[in-house]
Amino acid sequence: MEDIEKVRAWATAKKLDEHTADQLLINGFNSIESLSLLTLEDIQTFDIPLGQEKMLMRAVDKTFVKETQVSGASNMAPDDAEPQSDRRAGSSITGSGLDVHPHQRDGDDPYIWALMDQLKTNQFSATVLPETSQNGTQQGTVPGVSNIFSWQDPQLCLKSVPIVDSKHLDIIDFVCSNVFQSDINNESLISQANGGQLVFKSGPVKPKLESITLCQWSMANISIMYKLLETGALNSQNYLDYMSYSKRIYQLITCYDMVSVFFYDREYRCLQHQHKFRWCTDVPHLQTVFLRPRFQQPNYNNVNMSNSSKSWGKGTSKPTGYASYTNAGKEICRRVKSLRDLNLKVWQLELENDFDKSFLLNGIENGFDIISKFEIPSFVELKNHPSANPKNPLYDKAHAQILIEIENGNYLFAQSTPKIISPLGIIPKPDGGVRIIHDCSRPEGTSVNDLVGEFPKQKFQTIDDAAKLVASNYFLAKVDLKSAYRSVRISKQSQQVTGFKWVFPNGIEHTLYDCKLPFGAKLAPSIFHRLSQAVKRMMSRRGFTIVAYLDDFLIFEPTQARCLEALNTLVRLLCSLGFLIKSCKLNWASAVVHGGRVFLRRIINSFTCLRQDWHKIRVQGELLADITWWQDFIASFNGKSLILDKIPVTSVITDACRSGGGGFHDLDWFYVNWEQDFPGCSSFHINELEAFSVILAAKRWSSSWENKRVIVLCDNMATVACINKCTCRNKILMGFLRELFWLSASFNFHIKAVHVPGSSNVLADHISRLQESSSFEFFMRYCLPQPLFISQLYEHMSNAALSFLLFRHTGHQGSEGTR
Known part of the structure; x- marks a missing residue:
């Protein structure tokens, strides 16, 4: 029977409908072995009804033994291992065997039990387990801790003394100058007790997986192979399987992003260590989760530029970074070199071995493209939003900001009409300033954002990512960039579509264009996300842990001294790269009282309807009930709120x-x-x-x-x-x-x-x-x-x-x- 037919037969036996079985096959769970790896997070991504989700969860739990039972059985020899089908909850011991009730063994599904027994037999026959000594430890293994310690200075640490080493052989543990030396840190035992050991550790800091090169991975892979041969985990039969798996990794690197392949490799090694399947066994769901295709850069070599350098007029052959002139040739303001350009030389040094090097350096040197379709309409113009009208209360602040942008060389006066003139909008900021929005989504059908084709979606980091990194008594630091988009230059092709008009206080309307990343472009968040993630990788190579969300950076370190060191390092790095730091920005933890937001809306609405400061409102009814709710709650609230669990x-x-x-x-x-x-x-x-x-x-x-x-x-x-x-x-x-x-x-x-x-x-x-x-x-x-x-x-x-x-x-x- 084929694997796919076995999966469908299993689904039918568990009373799952055909749509659920199709979802399993579509997501790559096309064999009984792959079904054993199915998790709650995988099931929640399926497009199936809630009832089918719960039935599928129950079917997986009943069919496959828990991970703790599997790991317990893996420490036994094949002949002595307890059959998995008998290790069920509710079984009772009689004599020398296990007596299991028929309903506890899913007696209504004999097909599954026969199939699982066959899989178990095949797994044991294809796996070479080390011999077990009398005290329960496997020969060839060294008691110790396999956690990754990343210290730059020698450290004294406590570690437990487990019976066996249950951690898989990780690539980063074998990345070092000597191919055949797997232990990067030197340990010296100082004292030992029943509960643990006091050891002295020294050695270089282990690199992050995303920062290693292909050469380093290859050397570490060879070291792991020698280690497996030494411990007996590899023999003449499965040695070729491991070589086939290594070849498979090199093939994946040619088609997928190298870092994503490295993380795929780490998860594969972990699963192989847990379940002892043969090397090079296909695990389709890992490819779906981890592998990311290589991003193809568009070819702009054959794009005809409509504006030559001569079209910029006197003194503006290089428009970026210099002041512009009116149509009459009068200089509007003094020429200035832009203070906000990214430093190409520093980026070249920092991105020497980075996987995103070509895209970032090309954009920093020639400007990033905010459009991917260059069949631009001949003339598109739309008036500004009412918020940008001279009669609007926000006009004065907006005009002052536009003058600053002109002086910094970010806004240039157009010598010829841009192909697209988009409307501007002005919105107030919480700190009292204003934000200028370049409405790149209007007019519909011929806007700047309509010239954007398919582009790789970026996954931003979330508070859950930060929660995984923080631990008890950790120190945190926060860095925010000032007007981050205004540091990133766009290409000359894109400058043709960033035109806008602005009315000066004397009533004269001027046409300008933006040569920096506008706030409103569809590709702007994606471009800046890749820049900030590059900064994160730079900090990782320095041995620091941070989370980057666009222009915000959060630092996690175990000690105050190291957190301060990371903060100073990050600030110096950002400044050298060409960013400006906004040191005065802090945020209130508005999300601490999650349920309290329900009782703020009516209070806010009641105040916004008052036209003057001296107007009053009668506090009664629902408004009084909401205020009473807050008074009662704050009296008993301790001001702390923990991060919520990920699994609901x-x-x-x-x-x-x-x-x-x-x-x-x-x-x-x-x-x-x-x-x-x-x-x-x-x-x-x-x-x-x-x-x-x-x-x-x-x-x-x-x-x-x-x-x-x-x-x-x-x-x-x-x-x-x-x-x-x-x-x-x-x-x-x-x-x-x-x-x-x-x-x-x-x-x-x-x-x-x-x-x-x-x-x-x-x-x-x-x-x-x-x-x-x-x-x-x-x-x-x-x-x-x-x-x-x-x-x-x-x-x-x-x-x-x-x-x-x-x-x-x-x-x-x-x-x-x-x-």
């Missing part, structure tokens, strides 16, 4: 009906009877009852949701919209929202509601309808562990609700020992 809580479901409500989360559940528990809710609308059920779920489980993202499944559209929009006109629902986001802010969790069809919300629906005989029998008999005692139900509902249910279904109140 997805097992929360709620439902309500006219007689009751309920919810389920992580093997816990609750039931309320409106008449017995909340008599005042008997007249509520069903939308209000559904929202109230969510509030009850949050009050019950909020402590376990601390610092997490929570997804609540609900079959009521009004409740879903109310929670996600954080506002509602219904006063009762708004009261529920205040309570919900009070809990959200107090326990620092984010809550999001997702709508599911009522037919799919089966479990919560049965809980909310326990007063009905069919739902009561189904839930108590099939959804709860047996035998079931009445005493176990008290923690899931009130005494009044339990007494009501027992009397309704059995005719008596029952006792704690009753089943």
Whole structure:
């Protein structure tokens, strides 16, 4: 049977629909071996319904053993290893073997178990495991720590003494001058105890993976091969497999970005070390996740320039960096050399071995292109936005900034009409200044941004990337660039489309063009992102850890001295490259109280409707309730908010009906009877009852949701919209929202509601309808562990609700020992 047919048969056996099976094959999971590598993050990227996501997650969990079980079995010899199919939860030991219940072994799916046994046999036959000594350690391995220590100076450190070294052989551990020397750091044991060792470490700083060259990778790869041969992990049979894998890496480098291939190689080695599959085994999903195609530079050699150097007029044969003249030949302002050009010589030195060298150096020397289609319309002109009108209050600040741009050589007076004259817009900045927006998206169809074709999408770094780097007691520093785009020059081709008009205070309108990266060009963020990421790599080569988001840089270091050193190094580097530092900029942590933003909108709207400073407004109603919310919350808030976990809580479901409500989360559940528990809710609308059920779920489980993202499944559209929009006109629902986001802010969790069809919300629906005989029998008999005692139900509902249910279904109140 082919691998694809096996995957489809597995999906059918697990009651997954054909669309889900197609999604598995489309994403490269076309064999049972690749299915064993499927993770929650992979499943969430599939275009499948939520129910299919959960069924697929359960199918993977039941079919393949947990990683801890696999690693435990890998330390045994093949003949002594415990069969994976028998290592299931709930198995009991009888005699010398394992007696497993049929339903615990997925007895309804014998095909999968036969296939997994075959895969296990094949895996053991293709793997050479080192012999195991009596004390449990594998021969050929050296006890120690395989973590990467990057110290420039000798260090004293504590390290644990594990039984075996479970880390894969990483390339950066073998990058050194001596090909056959794998240990880059020298260690000397000072003292040893039962819990660990005190060692003295010295040696050079290990490089970052993204900064090594192909030659260094090749030498490290050979060193790893010798290490594997030495330890017995490679023999005459699988030696050729390793050589085939090395050849495969070189082939990938010819088609994909070299750094992305290096990270692909690291993940492949890690998986091979964990699962012991043969070298050169194809793992398609790794290619999809890690490999990035090489960016093809457009060829501008055959592009005809419409403006020759003579067309710039007197004294302006080199327009960038010099002042311009009017049509009458009068010099507008003195000639100045631009203070904001990037320093080409410094960039050439810093980018000597950088993978993005050609694109960056070409752009710094000749200017970056903000268009990729050079069939430019003959004449396009649009008037400025009203914010750029001389009568606008922001005009004076905008005009002063334009004069500065002219003096710095960024704006030049046009000697001939540019092919595209775009409108300008002025928006205020929080610091009291203004930002000039070059509206490159108008007019639609013939704008500057319409001349941009396909270009590689850039993935910006996020707060989650920063959270992965920071640790307890780390020191952070922040650097912000001043008017970062104004440091980056654009090409002469692009200068033909950056024209604009500006009315000076004397009423005369002049035509100018921008020779720097305009704020509003479609390609501007992508271009500057590649520049800032290059700066990040420069700092990495110096041994510092930073996160770069466009013109913002965040530094992480374990000590204050090293953080200060990194800050000074970054500032000096940025200045030498040609950037300006904005040392006075700081930001408030406005995102600390996540739920509090809900109760700011009405306060802000109330103040913005006041026309004069002395006007007053009556504080009452919803406005008073919002202010009271803030007063009560700030009185109990400690001012700290931790970063949320990346993996969300997805097992929360709620439902309500006219007689009751309920919810389920992580093997816990609750039931309320409106008449017995909340008599005042008997007249509520069903939308209000559904929202109230969510509030009850949050009050019950909020402590376990601390610092997490929570997804609540609900079959009521009004409740879903109310929670996600954080506002509602219904006063009762708004009261529920205040309570919900009070809990959200107090326990620092984010809550999001997702709508599911009522037919799919089966479990919560049965809980909310326990007063009905069919739902009561189904839930108590099939959804709860047996035998079931009445005493176990008290923690899931009130005494009044339990007494009501027992009397309704059995005719008596029952006792704690009753089943």
